[in-house]
Structure formats: structure tokens, C-alpha cells
Amino acid sequence: MIGRLAAGIALALLAACSSQPAAPGAVSADEERQLNDAAAMLDANSVSAAAVAGNDEDGQ
Template sequence: MRHTLGALALLLALTGCGSVASAPGAITGGEAQALNDAAVMLDANSVNADVATIVDDNQD
């Protein structure tokens, strides 16, 4: 009986070590950082729509 309770306690302790990122759609900390870095790069390379002009080379 003592061995069973010890094994059960060990099993419960190990389940607490599981990663939350294993849930469907969840991302790890590294993936979140990579997404943030990509967003910063896109923002740095973006064009301000208020400054952009449309050039119409199609003269009828």
C-alpha cells in the first residue's frame, strides 16, 4: 500500500511538470519570441499609407 501511494504521489508530481504548450494552438516561449521578432521586422519595413501615392501610368 505504501508503494502504491508513493507511486501515485510521484505520478501526480510529474504531471505538474507537463508543458502548457501541448494544448492545441498553444505556442512555446521561443515561438512567441520569434513571432514578436517577425512583427518588429515587418513594422520596421512597412510603408506609411498616408505618405504613399498612387502613380497611374495607364493613360487612355
């Protein structure tokens, strides 16, 4: 009985130690989602360079 308990505790400790820490400066899943949303908004509001080059409203 004590052997099974010790084995269970050892497995739990081993599982806790095996995960890789996040790399410094790494983006979390939530931050990645926010960046993707921001990029989509910028793409939706973008104007082509041809449309800007053909516009001569300032009279120069």
C-alpha cells in the first residue's frame, strides 16, 4: 500500500517537472489571438497603393 502511494507521488512529481517553461518573450495563446484580430482589422481597413497614387486632391 505504501509502495503504491510512493509510486503515485513519484509519478505526480515527475509529471510536474517535465513541462517546458515558456520561452522568454513568447506570445501566449490569448496574445496571439489578439494579434491576429488586429491584423485582420488592419487588412480590412487597408487601401491599395494604386488608389492612393492616383488621388491628387492636394493640387500639387
